Amino acid sequence: xxxMDPTLEEVxxxxxxxxxxxxxxxxxLSFGGVKAITNISFNIKKGEIRAIIGPNGAGKTSMLNVxxxxxxxxxxxxxxxxxxxxxxxxxxxxxxxxxxxxQNVALFKGMSTLDNIMAGRATRMKQNLFWQMLYWGPAQRxxxxxxxxxxxxxxxxxxxxxxxxxxxxxxxxxxxxxxxARALAMEPELLLLDEPMAGMNLEEKEDMSRFILDxxxxxxxxxxxxxxxxxxxxxxSDRVVVLDYGRKIADGVPEEVQSNPExxxxxxxxxx
Amino acid sequence: xxxxTSGQFKTTYESDQALFPIKQDMVLLVVILAAMYVIxxxxxxxxxxKALLVPVLIYSLASLGLNILTGYAGQxxxxxxxxxxxxxxxxxxxxxxFPEMNIIVALFLSGxxxxxxxxxxxxxxxxxxxxxxxxxxLASQFFLVWLFEKWAWLYNYNASGAxxxxxxxxxxxxxxxxxxxxxxxxxxxxxxVSVVTFAMINLTRGRYGRTWKAxxxxxxxxxxxxxxxxxxxxxxxxxxxxxxxxxxxxxVFFWKGAAEPNLFDIPMSFxxxxxxxxxxxxxxxxxxxxxxxxxxLPVVLNLLPxxxxxxxxxxxxxxxxxxxxGSLIIMFLIVEPHGxxxxxxxxxxxxxxxxxxx
Numbered sequence: 001x002x003x004m005d006p007t008l009e010e011v012x013x014x015x016x017x018x019x020x021x022x023x024x025x026x027x028x029l030s031f032g033g034v035k036a037i038t039n040i041s042f043n044i045k046k047g048e049i050r051a052i053i054g055p056n057g058a059g060k061t062s063m064l065n066v067x068x069x070x071x072x073x074x075x076x077x078x079x080x081x082x083x084x085x086x087x088x089x090x091x092x093x094x095x096x097x098x099x100x101x102x103q104n105v106a107l108f109k110g111m112s113t114l115d116n117i118m119a120g121r122a123t124r125m126k127q128n129l130f131w132q133m134l135y136w137g138p139a140q141r142x143x144x145x146x147x148x149x150x151x152x153x154x155x156x157x158x159x160x161x162x163x164x165x166x167x168x169x170x171x172x173x174x175x176x177x178x179x180x181a182r183a184l185a186m187e188p189e190l191l192l193l194d195e196p197m198a199g200m201n202l203e204e205k206e207d208m209s210r211f212i213l214d215x216x217x218x219x220x221x222x223x224x225x226x227x228x229x230x231x232x233x234x235x236x237s238d239r240v241v242v243l244d245y246g247r248k249i250a251d252g253v254p255e256e257v258q259s260n261p262e263x264x265x266x267x268x269x270x271x272x
Numbered sequence: 273x274x275x276x277t278s279g280q281f282k283t284t285y286e287s288d289q290a291l292f293p294i295k296q297d298m299v300l301l302v303v304i305l306a307a308m309y310v311i312x313x314x315x316x317x318x319x320x321x322k323a324l325l326v327p328v329l330i331y332s333l334a335s336l337g338l339n340i341l342t343g344y345a346g347q348x349x350x351x352x353x354x355x356x357x358x359x360x361x362x363x364x365x366x367x368x369x370f371p372e373m374n375i376i377v378a379l380f381l382s383g384x385x386x387x388x389x390x391x392x393x394x395x396x397x398x399x400x401x402x403x404x405x406x407x408x409x410l411a412s413q414f415f416l417v418w419l420f421e422k423w424a425w426l427y428n429y430n431a432s433g434a435x436x437x438x439x440x441x442x443x444x445x446x447x448x449x450x451x452x453x454x455x456x457x458x459x460x461x462x463x464x465v466s467v468v469t470f471a472m473i474n475l476t477r478g479r480y481g482r483t484w485k486a487x488x489x490x491x492x493x494x495x496x497x498x499x500x501x502x503x504x505x506x507x508x509x510x511x512x513x514x515x516x517x518x519x520x521x522x523x524v525f526f527w528k529g530a531a532e533p534n535l536f537d538i539p540m541s542f543x544x545x546x547x548x549x550x551x552x553x554x555x556x557x558x559x560x561x562x563x564x565x566x567x568x569l570p571v572v573l574n575l576l577p578x579x580x581x582x583x584x585x586x587x588x589x590x591x592x593x594x595x596x597x598g599s600l601i602i603m604f605l606i607v608e609p610h611g612x613x614x615x616x617x618x619x620x621x622x623x624x625x626x627x628x629x630x
Contacts (some may be wrong), residue, residue, distance in 0.1 A: 108489035
């Protein structure tokens with residue numbers, strides 16, 4: 001028996017059935033006179049891989065920054081897990097369950113891989129200064145308990161061999177993987193990946209794609225993904241939203257978006 | 273060969289995260305501690321205590337405090353001496369207001385005053401970074417020294433404007449004042465430095481250390497992994513100033529015996545910054561190596577001609593001294609910009625695989 005690719009209708013139906021995790025309503029963001037995002041609404045559903053694509057300067061990264069509270073939009077409502085908000089502090093977004101990686105690797109260069117990933121669990125560690133100074137009793141137990149979780153992630157992403165290496169000395173592809181590991185250490189419900197495959201070779205891209213699918217599949221994490229490699233985007237994502245000049249120009253399953261004339265115009269370029 | 277780590281397997285995270293996962297490090301530490309606690313006191317003269325051992329320990333402690341702030345949390349500070357002064361004056365006031373109080377308690381209490389002042393002057397760090405923050409802390413340096421001079425209450429309206437340490441004892445053993453034995457003072461300082469160093473090693477390898485280092489390496493990313501930047505920076509200022517304050521109190525009470533406000537002026541701040549940089553930013557052990565180089569070496573160099581039977585004038589020796597120490601600093605910074613601690617780390621790596629090159 002051969003496994004058939006699902007038809008367009010089946011894919012759409014599956015997307016429909018899912019519960020909404022994050023909903024953006026008429027969000028606008030501007031820096032002085034520059035409008036980065038204009039009146040955008042879309043949602044991300046539980047358990048899906050949602051791609052955000054668009055030409056350079058379309059407002060994709062700004063979109064992620066709005067979602068995790070790094071930028072405060074001037075207008076619009078963001079609902080995450082049923083909770084409405086417009087703005088919040090980034091460190092609170094983490095405790096709500098939103099984690100992210102960055103376009104240009106933003107690791108803590110002077111620390112080892114292990115410490116970087118452990119830093120991702122900073123908000124979950126509670127022991128006070130006194131026990132920390134003794135490194136004994138509750139503080140030691142806490143440290144070990146979190147170490148176990150971190151080791152699971154290290155196993156999952158196959159980076160055991162670089163555990164003790166300072167991340168500054170690692171090759172680019174591995175740094176990206178450590179960054180993913182750090183985001184996973186936050187045990188997010190929604191994981192925002194900003195160009196996880198930028199600057200990678202084919203093999204590294206394949207590895208990274210596999211990890212993204214595994215994270216989505218085995219850990220059940222919802223993923224929002226910005227990526228320029230269209231092959232990757234169309235293969236990985238359940239639904240795609242397309243931005244251009246801060247506006248939403250298309251939204252739907254990959255097959256629909258691919259054939260949308262406006263999307264083709266945006267990528268190939270027509271006179272605006 | 274002597275530093276071989278093969279065969280030392282770890283089967284639990286507990287043993288993997290132990291303070292010294294490698295046996296040889298443990299042995300080395302025991303040797304050093306034995307030297308400090310047993311062997312030095314067997315041979316040391318009063319001069320050795322007063323000019324070498326005690327100053328090195330106190331400067332190491334102050335540098336450790338600064339290193340928490342600058343080396344771990346990445347916040348540049350030029351106000352170290354001012355915070356040391358706060359610790360010293362606070363300890364002085366506490367011991368005059370509560371004459372019965374145990375000096376150890378007074379010492380650890382005075383740290384809280386310098387911590388509070390440190391946090392207050394650390395507030396600008398929430399808005400400004402790098403060199404600009406250094407200038408802001410420089411302001412605290414000037415302000416505090418001015419305060420020590422002008423606020424007569426601080427030095428009990430003493431006509432000389434200086435603070436003088438009276439004789440105090442712990443359970444009958446005289447520890448401060450002119451009658452205290454240098455050996456007792458040395459053991460006292462050594463004990464406190466050991467305890468604080470142990471606490472800081474633990475703190476820097478745990479959650480606090482990771483938080484601080486994350487803020488140092490990339491503050492935006494730190495914020496987005498859920499670290500509260502304000503709390504991280506201010507806790508670094510608090511812990512750092514606490515230690516620096518204790519170092520200041522130790523300096524006046526257990527070494528100098530008296531202090532004028534200008535003791536806590538900028539040259540000492542710079543000296544401590546040098547110790548931290550040459551020892552290695554972001555390292556606990558580096559502070560001790562740096563202090564040995566900057567504080568102890570000039571003293572030893574001064575004695576050298578006499579020991580070799582050469583007759584060199586003391587003024588000439590002073591110049592030679594500055595030249596030798598200065599060129600050593602430059603040499604070390606060129607050979608290993610990350611400081612003496614990294615130097616040791618490299619030697620250790622080589623020792624582990626010795627006699628093989630890889």
